[in-house]
Amino acid sequence: MYAKIFYDKGTILIKGDLAIPSSNWDPRSGAYRAMALFYRDIVEYLKRSNVNYVDEALELLPTPYLQCKVKLKNFQHDALKAWLDAGKRGIIVLPTGSGKTMIAVAAISELKTPTIVIVPTLDLVEQWQRVLTNEFNAEIGVFGGGENVLQPITVSTYDSAYLRAGELGNRFGLIVFDEVHHLPSAGFRHIAEMFASPYRMGLTATYERQDGLHNDLPRLVGGKVYELSVQHLAGRHLSEYELEKLYVDLTLEEKKEYESLYKIFTDYLVKRNITIRTPRDFTKFIMRSGRDQAARRALLARNKAMDIALNSQMKLDALENVLLDQPMEPTIIFTQHNKLVHRIAQRFLIPYITYMTPKDERKEILDNFREGRYRLIVTSKVLDEGVDVPDATQAIILSGTGSTREFIQRLGRILRKREGKKAKLIEIVTRNTAEMKMSSRRKRTRRDDASVEPTNY
Amino acid sequence: MLPSNLLITRSRAGNIRPVYAPPDKSHVALATELIQTFQEWVGKRKGTLYASLEPFEELGFDYRVIRGLCALLERNCSFEAQSYIEPRMARRAVFREVNKHPLVATEELKRRIFETVAPTLEVSPKQLEESLWSDLDDALVLKEFAPIEPVELLKRYNLSLTQTLLFKAVALDVTVSENFQQIFRRIKYLGLMYSVEKSADMFTISVDGPMSLFKLTEKYGTSLAKLLPPITETRQWSLKAKIVAGERHSPRLLQLNLDSNTAKDLFPSADSEYGKRVFDSSVEAGFARSFTSLRTGWRLTREPEPLMAGQAVMIPDFSFEKDGMTVYLEVVGFWTEEYLKKKLQKLKRLEVQHLIVAANKSLSCSSFRELKGQVIFYEKKVPLKPIMEYLKKMDEELVARQSVALEHVEITLQEDIVEMQDLAEQFHTSTEAIKKQLMTRPPKGYRIIGDVLIREEKLSDISVKLAKLSDDKLSTALKLIEDEGVKAPYQILQALKFTVEWHGLDQDKATIKRAY
Numbered sequence: 001m002y003a004k005i006f007y008d009k010g011t012i013l014i015k016g017d018l019a020i021p022s023s024n025w026d027p028r029s030g031a032y033r034a035m036a037l038f039y040r041d042i043v044e045y046l047k048r049s050n051v052n053y054v055d056e057a058l059e060l061l062p063t064p065y066l067q068c069k070v071k072l073k074n075f076q077h078d079a080l081k082a083w084l085d086a087g088k089r090g091i092i093v094l095p096t097g098s099g100k101t102m103i104a105v106a107a108i109s110e111l112k113t114p115t116i117v118i119v120p121t122l123d124l125v126e127q128w129q130r131v132l133t134n135e136f137n138a139e140i141g142v143f144g145g146g147e148n149v150l151q152p153i154t155v156s157t158y159d160s161a162y163l164r165a166g167e168l169g170n171r172f173g174l175i176v177f178d179e180v181h182h183l184p185s186a187g188f189r190h191i192a193e194m195f196a197s198p199y200r201m202g203l204t205a206t207y208e209r210q211d212g213l214h215n216d217l218p219r220l221v222g223g224k225v226y227e228l229s230v231q232h233l234a235g236r237h238l239s240e241y242e243l244e245k246l247y248v249d250l251t252l253e254e255k256k257e258y259e260s261l262y263k264i265f266t267d268y269l270v271k272r273n274i275t276i277r278t279p280r281d282f283t284k285f286i287m288r289s290g291r292d293q294a295a296r297r298a299l300l301a302r303n304k305a306m307d308i309a310l311n312s313q314m315k316l317d318a319l320e321n322v323l324l325d326q327p328m329e330p331t332i333i334f335t336q337h338n339k340l341v342h343r344i345a346q347r348f349l350i351p352y353i354t355y356m357t358p359k360d361e362r363k364e365i366l367d368n369f370r371e372g373r374y375r376l377i378v379t380s381k382v383l384d385e386g387v388d389v390p391d392a393t394q395a396i397i398l399s400g401t402g403s404t405r406e407f408i409q410r411l412g413r414i415l416r417k418r419e420g421k422k423a424k425l426i427e428i429v430t431r432n433t434a435e436m437k438m439s440s441r442r443k444r445t446r447r448d449d450a451s452v453e454p455t456n457y
Numbered sequence: 458m459l460p461s462n463l464l465i466t467r468s469r470a471g472n473i474r475p476v477y478a479p480p481d482k483s484h485v486a487l488a489t490e491l492i493q494t495f496q497e498w499v500g501k502r503k504g505t506l507y508a509s510l511e512p513f514e515e516l517g518f519d520y521r522v523i524r525g526l527c528a529l530l531e532r533n534c535s536f537e538a539q540s541y542i543e544p545r546m547a548r549r550a551v552f553r554e555v556n557k558h559p560l561v562a563t564e565e566l567k568r569r570i571f572e573t574v575a576p577t578l579e580v581s582p583k584q585l586e587e588s589l590w591s592d593l594d595d596a597l598v599l600k601e602f603a604p605i606e607p608v609e610l611l612k613r614y615n616l617s618l619t620q621t622l623l624f625k626a627v628a629l630d631v632t633v634s635e636n637f638q639q640i641f642r643r644i645k646y647l648g649l650m651y652s653v654e655k656s657a658d659m660f661t662i663s664v665d666g667p668m669s670l671f672k673l674t675e676k677y678g679t680s681l682a683k684l685l686p687p688i689t690e691t692r693q694w695s696l697k698a699k700i701v702a703g704e705r706h707s708p709r710l711l712q713l714n715l716d717s718n719t720a721k722d723l724f725p726s727a728d729s730e731y732g733k734r735v736f737d738s739s740v741e742a743g744f745a746r747s748f749t750s751l752r753t754g755w756r757l758t759r760e761p762e763p764l765m766a767g768q769a770v771m772i773p774d775f776s777f778e779k780d781g782m783t784v785y786l787e788v789v790g791f792w793t794e795e796y797l798k799k800k801l802q803k804l805k806r807l808e809v810q811h812l813i814v815a816a817n818k819s820l821s822c823s824s825f826r827e828l829k830g831q832v833i834f835y836e837k838k839v840p841l842k843p844i845m846e847y848l849k850k851m852d853e854e855l856v857a858r859q860s861v862a863l864e865h866v867e868i869t870l871q872e873d874i875v876e877m878q879d880l881a882e883q884f885h886t887s888t889e890a891i892k893k894q895l896m897t898r899p900p901k902g903y904r905i906i907g908d909v910l911i912r913e914e915k916l917s918d919i920s921v922k923l924a925k926l927s928d929d930k931l932s933t934a935l936k937l938i939e940d941e942g943v944k945a946p947y948q949i950l951q952a953l954k955f956t957v958e959w960h961g962l963d964q965d966k967a968t969i970k971r972a973y
Contacts, residue, residue, distance in 0.1 A: 026670050034671075
């Protein structure tokens with residue numbers, strides 16, 4: 001028996017005279033083919049079966065001696081050890097702000113193999129690139145945001161990795177998925193399937209997904225190998241924080257308009273006997289509005305009503321009061337829509353970041369914020385995940401969706417450790433509107449989830 | 458390609474199809490209106506452009522049609538920020554000044570900040586304020602708009618709509634009869650995989666990707682969509698695609714069927730781009746030109762139909778065809794010895810006997826001396842001489858083979874005048890072979906004049922008629938011979954021992970004279 005294995009566009013081709021588990025016969029190539037995900041299993045199977053084989057699958061990038069000086073905290077060290085013991089595979093669950101990046105850095109230094117780090121946003125690309133450059137004193141490759149540079153240590157967005165998995169999949173020994181809860185979505189899971197990297201690390205603060213797809217993670221990356229919740233860290237490694245909720249009323253005029261618009265929406269639902277309870281019901285309704293003019297009018301009216309509630313003049317006034325109240329605190333203001341970002345930026349002359357902001361300007365603004373030249377930033381959803389903004393001690397949410405994860409991630413932003421500092425999260429909500437429901441949904445889900453229950457509430 | 462929320466489809470009984478915007482009266486009117494609006498907006502702001510387009514959504518068309526058309530029109534636009542100073546520089550200066558204050562909560566403070574910063578940037582406070590937000594999307598100014606014909610816009614829209622639906626495709630089967638090189642090249646470039654079946658002169662290509670072996674995946678949808686234009690540009694095509702539709706929790710697999718018979722007028726036509734397609738390199742174009750000018754009797758085809766080798770195909774650059782023989786020519790630009798060897802090996806598997814590889818000497822990436830056989834090396838242009846020699850040799854071999862076959866055939870002639878070309882067709886052989894055969898075994902009672910056989914009696918009949926002509930003008934004689942049904946009058950004149958006397962270059966002034 002003999003076998004020769006190759007990498008081919010996200011798959012492993014096996015030429016030889018034997019069938020191998022997890023592979024399918026491909027008549028077009030006259031060979032067995034398997035997802036690159038199974039590369040490690042295939043090699044182990046060949047070894048165990050004493051098959052004479054040639055392995056031409058991995059073409060690892062020539063790599064300099066990777067050594068960093070990072071000193072891990074105790075819990076970080078434990079996490080790394082758990083991962084190594086699990087066969088250099090698996091997922092580490094730690095709260096935002098606890099230094100997950102450093103665990104990956106130490107893993108790269110330990111394995112000394114070319115590594116690709118997959119991250120969800122361009123901000124995170126930037127942040128990882130900065131940390132890795134520092135730690136390894138080497139040029140770091142980047143895929144995403146128009147850049148395509150391949151290096152022994154490379155950072156890529158999920159989008160770019162998805163598009164290029166077929167060509168990059170055999171160049172790295174270790175693949176690190178930051179915010180790994182993104183990975184199981186229908187598209188992104190291809191990244192894990194099309195990379196042959198035998199060593200895999202997943203990092204996240206929120207392992208569970210509402211749609212249950214996290215059940216696929218053990219297959220794609222490996223199981224959960226280490227988990228630590230917020231209360232284990234708060235006070236010691238993270239700053240404590242408190243949560244404050246401010247209710248504002250719509251102005252009379254806004255209220256009148258809001259109600260008449262919202263009525264168009266509810267009237268339509270009553271007339272057609274439609275109930276909307278879940279996000280799925282809502283998606284169905286949106287799809288319906290493509291065919292049905294009346295449904296579309298109802299949808300537009302609802303959107304306009306929400307717009308009034310989210311962008312209420314009173315909210316801006318409340319924001320002004322909060323900002324005047326704490327005139328020294330570095331603060332990030334979050335909104336759901338760009339429109340509101342621009343209104344706030346123009347009213348108070350505050351630096352803003354949206355998805356339209358060019359990469360270098362975004363970096364400039366964040367640098368200025370970090371170094372204290374700007375005290376305030378207003379942003380839409382772009383800063384949602386993991387971006388390291390160390391000196392933010394106050395966050396204000398002006399509007400948001402009802403998603404649990406988004407809420408925690410935003411919360412996490414202000415959890416950066418700072419001596420003797422209590423961080424603060426302020427949510428400004430409009431009373432008596434549909435937005436109230438969104439806000440209480442967040443709270444309810446959060447209470448259900450013990451691991452993120454704040455210590456100081 | 459459009460954002461997926463602008464895709465409009467209808468599905469029925471397991472089939473799905475985009476809802477197209479046919480180039481009918483109402484859609485052309487809509488397209489015309491939209492194009493005009495964009496044209497009128499040159500010099501104005503993007504935000505107001507879109508505000509002015511909103512009422513179109515009330516016209517009874519699906520709003521997604523209007524937004525889709527506008528999305529395509531926006532690709533013909535260039536927007537720019539108009540400001541006195543670079544907006545980013547203005548913001549940087551203002552934000553740093555702002556940071557000196559707890560909060561800019563009053564208009565008064567705002568004004569003071571502009572007044573402080575403006576002089577440092579050498580603008581007025583008002584100019585500073587206007588520059589500050591001038592690169593926001595809504596504030597951009599439409600600088601240029603490249604107009605487009607309404608019907609062309611609708612056709613591009615329909616193509617984009619189909620491509621957007623194909624984003625969700627898991628596999629694509631296309632049937633085409635031309636444009637192979639472009640199609641296969643694109644398949645390869647996009648990292649897709651294919652298998653091919655041939656029936657008559659149509660090729661059915663089934664396309665998906667390496668991961669498709671393991672699961673239904675939409676991963677290759679975008680690539681399959683990019684494969685669409687070179688298909689719909691051909692004259693005759695059909696396609697079938699499996700499309701994932703419905704919600705994420707209960708996906709369904711639907712079928713998209715389209716073909717040129719029913720959808721041709723919906724898409725950009727062949728002559729818009731396909732017809733104007735150029736040669737890959739000037740080397741190839743030059744070769745085609747000089748070969749055609751030689752009139753060899755061999756028919757030159759650029760990108761002949763694919764040669765099949767198991768599940769793979771190869772499309773040579775040129776084919777030469779004559780009397781059922783085909784010779785292929787592959788022009789190689791950059792190459793290595795390994796590449797050439799592999800290519801020759803592949804050709805061997807194809808069982809193609811006659812193939813010439815022309816490789817550029819100066820572009821070689823390794824030594825080429827060891828390679829023998831059908832490889833021609835060239836420096837600046839593909840040389841005609843070795844190719845002509847190759848074809849000539851094939852001609853001779855063919856004639857020799859056919860002559861042998863004709864030896865045992867009885868050729869009986871009935872007409873007064875018989876063209877060899879007609880005989881060749883009758884016996885399914887080449888004119889050269891017939892001629893050779895007739896030369897060695899001349900048929901009784903006939904004379905061979907050029908490529909024509911003429912009965913002796915007919916010839917003397919013409920001879921007598923020529924003697925009786927009222928004048929000795931060449932043109933009169935030629936007309937007489939042609940009227941008798943002979944296509945080669947000069948050769949007849951020559952055979953009847955006439956000579957032509959030219960008086961200047963004008964044929965009308967030439968006379969004939971019998972040489973006794």
